[in-house]
Amino acid sequence: MAPTEHTHETLLALDGVDLGHGSQVVLPGLSLRLARGERIALLGPSGAGKSTLLAALRARLGATAAWCPQHHGLVPGLAVYHNVYMGRLAERSALANLWNLVRPLRGPWREVTELCELLGLEGLMRRPVGQLSGGQRQRTAIARALYQGREVFLGDEPVASVDPHQALRLLGLIEERHATTVVALHQRELALSHFDRVWGLRDGRLAIDAPASALSLADLDALYPDAEATSSGTDRHDAEPAAPSPEALPCSRGRA
Amino acid sequence: MSEATLPRRPAWLAGRATGPRLARHTLTLVALAVLLLPLADLSVVTRDPWTELGRMLQGLAWPDFAGVESPFRALGLTVSVALWGTLAGVVLGFPLALVFTRSRLVRAGCAFVRAIHELFWALLFLQVFGLSALTALAALAIPYAGIFAKVFAEILEQTPRAPADALPPGVGRLSRFLYAELPLAWTQLAAYTRYRFECGLRASVLLGFVGLPTLGFQLETAFREGRYPEAGALLWCFYLLIATLPWWSHRRLVPLLIIGGAFLLGPWPAVDGGLLWRFVSQDLWPAPLLAGDWAGLVEWFASIPDLGPAIGNTLLLALLGTVGALLVAMALWPLASRHFGNPASRLAGRGLLILLRSTPELMLAFVFLLLLGPSLLPAWLALALHNGALIAFLAARHADALEPGMPGLPASGRLAYELLPRIYPSLLALLYYRAEVILRETAILGMLGIATLGYYIDENFQYLMFDVAAFLLLVTAGLNIAVDSLSRRLRPREAPLEDPCLR
């Protein structure tokens, strides 16, 4: 692993900014700095504001960042090829894009084929994404982000639904092609072993902002309230579950 | 009703959760219908209906296929008109759907064209295009464009936003639509178009009633003149057509049907611009208005049938029909669902639903007219059974797509705990959509001597008084729009419409 290089120029800095959606502030008064060439793992319990932070970074970095969203954001009805192609949808005219739906354009097809081979998606390029397994979809989403060919990679849990070995391989691929990466993760070990720096969010603030080498697993555990509760065994907030009132019973509806 | 008198609501009716709210909602609806029931004329006069009914049954049991004049052409034309009418509706409606939410004008226009029954559109176009395929296509395509615009807009609005958000910045509007919106809505759009096509088939048969040479042309004559074996043969043809729809309307066959159908539709009339202009500029307007004769206009208004009772009858029949359809649907849907009964009972259930939803209301009404005598009752039963069967069919299909979370429950438990709670909200939502249709359909039951608005419209078309007919059509459309917006306001918010065909 390359050592941390804090001397690199600043790509983006936040100084006491309120982040959130609409009028609802999720991360008040946030300050941080993202340097060029830095590989950052973003940790925190669900709902801590990881996606909010990534969205803010994405909005500020604009066209320099490739984006791999949570839950992939793929179009199930379209083939793998078209989903990957969408990474560069803005580069061609609407007419060319339309024609590409009818018949794949030669250049993009070749480029996407190369990417798919790297990601183990060869042979699936014409298959609708709706028919893929979870891991295959994950790789398609990463392929789409890689296809964008940007300097920075922003990923919201891009390796959540693959096994640990594949996660390593995919992170390797991402790093190979992007100088700077910010990746939201759940795997704490991966964060320490594979990234330069860790941002840890808890209760709406940046609880950890330190080089990975300076952190231990126990430090990261502190981000997760449930881990705390189970380790200490005391001070549990929620008492035993009371019988819900009939009004609170949800009425199941719609398709299963 | 019981809500008001009881000091406390029973537990299952109390609270703000979806279940009790829908139950309260339903009970209020039923109570309203019961409350208004005394206003309806429901006398039963029966003397000797059995000879005639016996003849009908005999006709249905021993249909006379040889008596039908060129049945294949009639069948083919029925399908072609439905197919091309639906296609034209999509072509007109899709662009409108894209601006639907943004343009009040488009929304109002669509509500207006939707509000007028296909048969009345046909009667209007008949005056200009004569008895031609153009009349039939326009009569289907125009109201369908309004329906497609609304439903497509709703479907497109409900597509997930995530794929569009994932796009890199700077993607054009059209590209975004083509890649991240249209493909997501495609399945639903196609499913809805397919469903509308089945509606189109029924409407296409109905168009025969005003003289277009579809199945309905001979069906109506044969039935009216009591040639039941011939009517039976035509009905069987139509039942089979609907029952086998899933097979012959396969995706790969549709292009063939479209091209084949095109040849059946001709020859096309030469559209006479003069006729069109005369109809639009003169026939549709009261003569005194065109002449600027204000006293004459007052007189013209006085000659219009009394609108109060007509509107009252129309609304009453529509309300009773809607509540009746709800009861019928609740009783019938389990018969056709894969969760209940055995293969034989399901086959019978599906057959019954096809029978009820494919037999034109007018014929159902006539059977009940014989059985029960002339009153609102036959019309009510006909509307309730026809529409109830249609809702039951869609509800059963919805239920069939569900997988019970707890297999092995007894049938009653499956119904009460697994299926009904999931189906009922959309069933109710569908009922509210259907109320608009039922209101339109009260129009074509004038034969029973129930003076609804449609009764007078039909009358004025027959007397060639197009100005009065046009005026009454405007009133009907206004009433439809009002009821539609009211039902949208009253419709329980919980009702999700995941299945676009429930519209």
Added chain:
Amino acid sequence: MRWIAASAAAFALFAQGAAADTFRFTAIPDEDQSRLVERFSKVADYLEERLGVEVEYVPVKSYGAAVTAFRNDQVQLAWFGGLSGVQARRLVPGSRALAQGAEDAAFKTYFIAHESTGLEAGDELPDAVEDMSFTFGSRTSTSGRLMPDYYLRQRFSEAPDEIFSRVGFSGDHSRTIALVEAGTYQLGAVNYAVWDAAVEDGRVDTDQVQVIWSTPTYPDYQWTLRGDADERFGEGFSDEVRKALLEMKNPELLDSFPRSAFIPADNAMYAPIENVAEELGLLR
């Protein structure tokens, strides 16, 4: 995507215009409208032979549609009922009634009653019919609506919906008979020719339903030709058509209407119908 292109091609294929100058006619018989095209194509063949122009039969469903087709020049000749003929001739100035059926000079309507009413045949409608239920035939039928309505008003000086407890429109003569026979309506007004044919064929149970009164006679069905026919098909064409109609002797052709023969008619014969229709507000 591909099939959209294919359908566009198909659309272009069948966008051919209508045929040139064909003489078209329509006819709705007052009973048995089965196999219309087959039966009336024979009439078309006969006329084609006699007139020397191409003749086509256009099937229609209702008198309203027939009048519209006539007005819009989609047909040039039509076998109309009394009222629809008057409507058509008003809308197309210059058009004329050419011939009527031998039976149509003195047409009449029967009032029929279900056995349970206990009404007997008589010289006038008994007072007892008041507050019974009653059905007309089709709304634009001369014999099923117009004339019975007129005679009811003459007899009771009231509109039918004031005389009777309930007034329906069965839509067809055969159906009027069926409804009264079933007792659904107690009384009905029916075209006499349809009634006689039904009784003769044993299609009606005369123990259940019988005639209680017959209206005075009035003129009914007639052939009407557009005024511009001579202009389009040659001088003297109208007279040719009339001659061909009057000389139609083949019973197979005449049975389609069904009439025993055609006799001359003119517009003036239908003045009584026109007056009645105006009085009832069906014409203006």
